[in-house]
Amino acid sequence: MLTPSDGEVVLAARGVSRRYPLAVPGQALKTTVLHPGQAFAAWRRRQRRELWAVRDVTFEVRRGEFFSIVGANGSGKSTLLRLLAGLSKPTRGTVELHGRVSTLLELGSGFHPQVSGRENVIMNGLLMGRTKREMEALLPAIVEFAGLREFIDQPMRTYSSGMYVRLGFAIAAFMEPEILLVDEVLAVGDAKFQEKCYDHIAKLQAKGVTIVMVSHDLGAVERFSDRAALMERGRMVAIGPPRKVVGLHLERLAETSPEIRQAIEEGMAADEERLRRLLDEDPEWAAAFAAALEGNPAFHEKLRQQQAGQGAKTDARQD
Amino acid sequence: MRNAVELVAALTSRDLRLRYQGSVLGWAWSLARPLALGAVLAFALGRVLGTGVTVEFLLAGLFPWFWFQGAVQGAAGSFIGNGGLLKKVRFPRAVLPASAVLGATLQFGLSLPVLIGFVVWAGNMPTAAWLGLALVFGLQLGLVMGVGLFVASVTVYFRDLEHITDVLLTLLFYATPIIYSVDLVPGEYRWLTYVNPLAPIMEGWRSILLDGALPPAGHLGASAVLTAAALAAGWAVFRRLEDGFADAI
Structure with missing residues (x-):
């Protein structure tokens, strides 16, 4: 296990909860004016409709650790990352960070399509608290990494989405962060660039950079992280070795979705048409499936057993 | 701090460049509104109604007014x-309204030579009192920043404020001595110009540029107090609300 358990704690969440009011259709002005009583009752109802996106999450990450957070859509992992990044304040609990944080929440956030890549790099750096001179010094490395040397002076509206992704990652990665928060962004780039990104993250990690990543790419979570956590309906239900956590995640997915369970029981590919539909409609399932096929031998093994069992049963019935 | 200053400068320069990108006349367009309105009003008020109001009188009010309006509206949506x-x-949120205000201020600064050209052409030579322009300029900048911060912050939670602001700006234009002078306001309504921090500022621009005299110290003092209050209130409201921006937008 790579876990540098001797490193000091650089990121800690203690009892972090975040509540959001749920949007309820507002009252038209007419109702408010003509039926104030009714409008007031509706307002009171609105005050009570709320959602705890993150509930009582407590964990610590040590210097140099690669910590991944997995979970189904809507489980609160992205909200948790936003709380860690300080973009939103916890309703309860505290977040502690020690060190310079660089966040990569969404590619192209802060990019202005009308101005050149060069100007966007500098602007992004300024937004992240750097000076112009520092950014000009970092620029060549960023451009080189993103592979945009001949395009950097073109307006960004001419860039492909892959070029956006590359530039966005290059900026966050070359900011010399001490803590890097990454949300589900690497999935966008092509495989070659993804590989380059994970290589770079590994290099950063070797230099003592702490990484917290939210991802659906379960294969990558298993390959690169030291520890992983599983989020479920706002709670962190498991923290531990990535392989175990990913396995648990897949099991839970199978439990919660009858289609997924059925697909697993039928040997995943038994009904190709249904599988294809699932892959198209449910990105969560697609990611789980991909991970199961590539990166998770344990799951694969289990699947084979299940298939064998299923097969035996079927055979028995046929007999 | 250095970073915040560079950030404001970069945002402002980007916005100004983009605004006039591809247009032939470029920043000269920022002169179009005050000049056109000045010409029309000089005709309507001066000739048709026969009030004897002059072009330079109108322009000395309209140029600073369009600065005020542009800055407040720009900040409101920032x-x-x-x-x-x-x-x-995550970045210091105040840079957004600050850059909107700076952009409008730079445009005003660039249009100032045109205004001064008109003033001089009309026979008003610069005097020592013109140094007082810096004071009036500073007051207006502070007022704009305070109002802008307030409107921008509250608009995040209460979108109607953007439209309310537009309406109020129109009312303010007529309630402030911009196209008429304070002396013409009947005594019983004169108090309106004392509670309006913009009124002494507008009076200041005109009396310095056209009469070569500073406005009464009492007027400027009252405006300074109200401006300081607006700035403090704008900042306090902004600080109180800024943590929720990312969730409320």
Whole structure:
């Protein structure tokens, strides 16, 4: 296990909860004016409709650790990352960070399509608290990494989405962060660039950079992280070795979705048409499936057993 | 701090460049509104109604007014117009309204030679009192920043304020001595110009440029107190609300 358990704690969440009011259709002005009583009752109802996106999450990450957070859509992992990044304040609990944080929440956030890549790099750096001179010094490395040397002076509206992704990652990665928060962004780039990104993250990690990543790419979570956590309906239900956590995640997915369970029981590919539909409609399932096929031998093994069992049963019935 | 200053400068320069990108006349367009309105009003008020109001009189009010209006409107939309940025990146939020105000101020600064050209052409030579322009300029900048911060912050939670602001700006234009002089306001309504921090500022521009005299110290003092209050209130409201911007937008 790579876990540098001797490193000091650089990121800690203690009892972090975040509540959001749920949007309820507002009252038209007419109702408010003509039926104030009714409008007031509706307002009171609105005050009570709320959602705890993150509930009582407590964990610590040590210097140099690669910590991944997995979970189904809507489980609160992205909200948790936003709380860690300080973009939103916890309703309860505290977040502690020690060190310079660089966040990569969404590619192209802060990019202005009308101005050149060069100007966007500098602007992004300024937004992240750097000076112009520092950014000009970092620029060549960023451009080189993103592979945009001949395009950097073109307006960004001419860039492909892959070029956006590359530039966005290059900026966050070359900011010399001490803590890097990454949300589900690497999935966008092509495989070659993804590989380059994970290589770079590994290099950063070797230099003592702490990484917290939210991802659906379960294969990558298993390959690169030291520890992983599983989020479920706002709670962190498991923290531990990535392989175990990913396995648990897949099991839970199978439990919660009858289609997924059925697909697993039928040997995943038994009904190709249904599988294809699932892959198209449910990105969560697609990611789980991909991970199961590539990166998770344990799951694969289990699947084979299940298939064998299923097969035996079927055979028995046929007999 | 150095970073915040560079950030404001970079945002402002980007916005100004983009605004006039591809237009032939470029920043000269920022002169179009005050000049056109000045010409029309000089005809309507001066000739048709026969009030004897002059072009330079009108322009000395209209140029600073359009600065005020442009800065407040620009600042008002600066948070809701940058929702994506506020949601995804952590940076000092105040740079957005600050850059909107700076942009409008630079445009005003660039149009100032044109205004001064008109003033001199009309026979008003610069005097020592013109140094007082810096004071009036500073007062207006502070007022704009305070009002802008307030409107921008509250608009995030209460979108109607953007439209309310537009209406109020129109009312303010006529309630402030811009196209008429304070002396013409009947005594019983004169108090309106004392509670309006913009009134002494407008009076200041005109009396310095056209009469070569500073406005009464009492007027400027009252405006300074109200401006300081607006700035403090704007900042306090902004600080109180800024933590929720990323979630509310």
